[in-house]
Amino acid sequence: MSYILEVKDLTKQYPGVLAVDQISFAIPQGICFGLLGPNGAGKTTTIEMIEGITKPTVGNILFAGKQRNNNFKQRIGIQFQATALMDYLTTQEILKLFANFYHHTLPLATVIELCNLNDILNRYATKLSGGQRQRLLLALSILNDPDLIFLDEPTTGLDPKARRQFWQLIEKIKQQGKTVLLTTHYMDEAEALCDELIIIDQGKIIEQGTPTALLQKHFSSVRVTIPRDNITNTLQLKSFAKVQVNSNEVVFTTNEVEKLIHQLLAEQVNLAGLSIRRHNLEDLFLQLTGHHLQDAKP
Numbered sequence: 001m002s003y004i005l006e007v008k009d010l011t012k013q014y015p016g017v018l019a020v021d022q023i024s025f026a027i028p029q030g031i032c033f034g035l036l037g038p039n040g041a042g043k044t045t046t047i048e049m050i051e052g053i054t055k056p057t058v059g060n061i062l063f064a065g066k067q068r069n070n071n072f073k074q075r076i077g078i079q080f081q082a083t084a085l086m087d088y089l090t091t092q093e094i095l096k097l098f099a100n101f102y103h104h105t106l107p108l109a110t111v112i113e114l115c116n117l118n119d120i121l122n123r124y125a126t127k128l129s130g131g132q133r134q135r136l137l138l139a140l141s142i143l144n145d146p147d148l149i150f151l152d153e154p155t156t157g158l159d160p161k162a163r164r165q166f167w168q169l170i171e172k173i174k175q176q177g178k179t180v181l182l183t184t185h186y187m188d189e190a191e192a193l194c195d196e197l198i199i200i201d202q203g204k205i206i207e208q209g210t211p212t213a214l215l216q217k218h219f220s221s222v223r224v225t226i227p228r229d230n231i232t233n234t235l236q237l238k239s240f241a242k243v244q245v246n247s248n249e250v251v252f253t254t255n256e257v258e259k260l261i262h263q264l265l266a267e268q269v270n271l272a273g274l275s276i277r278r279h280n281l282e283d284l285f286l287q288l289t290g291h292h293l294q295d296a297k298p
């Protein structure tokens with residue numbers, strides 16, 4: 001398999017903080033590869049070492065099978081978490097200004113279409129909403145027609161609708177054959193977008209694979225939830241469900257859903273409000289680390 005990026009034993013030691021601890025992974029061309037982890041896990045430090053912004057303490061990075069050279073910067077696009085935009089310029093003017101920095105760019109019309117910028121072309125940067133600003137920053141990161149695009153927590157702070165709209169743009173960019181390296185602490189984002197991912201905690205990789213394979217590896221069961229008030233008797237569930245009683249709900253973890261529901265009906269439990277869902281990456285993170293992605297301390 002040909003990899004666009006190979007990272008071996010990447011390590012970053014800051015004074016008193018081992019931010020990244022011997023991380024190794026390889027990214028096939030044309031996929032969305034996710035670095036998933038809580039705040040402070042080491043995601044930004046990892047991608048900044050790959051981008052060439054931060055020097056690794058130890059480790060090796062290959063781009064298209066070779067050491068990164070001067071050409072590397074022409075072939076990547078970076079969407080920073082925060083970029084100062086010229087407030088007194090419009091979206092269109094900012095695009096034209098940034099296009100002048102490159103020898104080769106995608107046609108502006110293509111970038112505008114890919115990033116849904118038509119409605120905001122004449123709007124000043126100060127007047128852009130959070131989602132519109134992220135779309136413009138994404139456009140700037142693909143202007144030079146890069147092979148590999150780095151998106152560092154691109155939807156942090158966006159409302160749910162803007163996040164989903166942004167996901168559609170990433171899908172469109174992937175369809176152009178581009179490789180995307182995405183960092184996120186949102187498990188739903190990683191599940192929706194990433195073909196492969198690594199989960200990082202405290203600078204170390206704790207799991208890697210496709211979202212589906214990881215969930216299959218760790219969970220054969222599903223979660224069945226019922227409002228707590230529905231259960232009035234002590235249940236006889238035998239050995240086919242693990243039961244967890246929370247303040248408002250009872251959660252059954254089982255790989256025998258039909259048996260569980262028959263048993264609940266036999267015990268005359270009211271099934272109104274019952275929900276069934278498979279485990280997700282948040283559950284996996286909790287199982288692997290004992291804490292939630294959002295709760296983890298930097």
Ligand SMILES: Nc1ncnc2c1ncn2[C@@H]1O[C@H](COP(=O)(O)OP(=O)(O)OP(=O)(O)O)[C@@H](O)[C@H]1O
Binds near residue numbers: 018044153
């Ligand atoms: N320049 C620095 N000097 C010292 N420590 C640093 C520096 N940059 C980052 N760190 C520390 O390294 C660790 C990893 O930080 P990093 O920003 O890479 O995490 P992250 O996963 O990107 O988190 P976030 O989601 O909050 O951006 C943290 O403990 C952080 O405080």
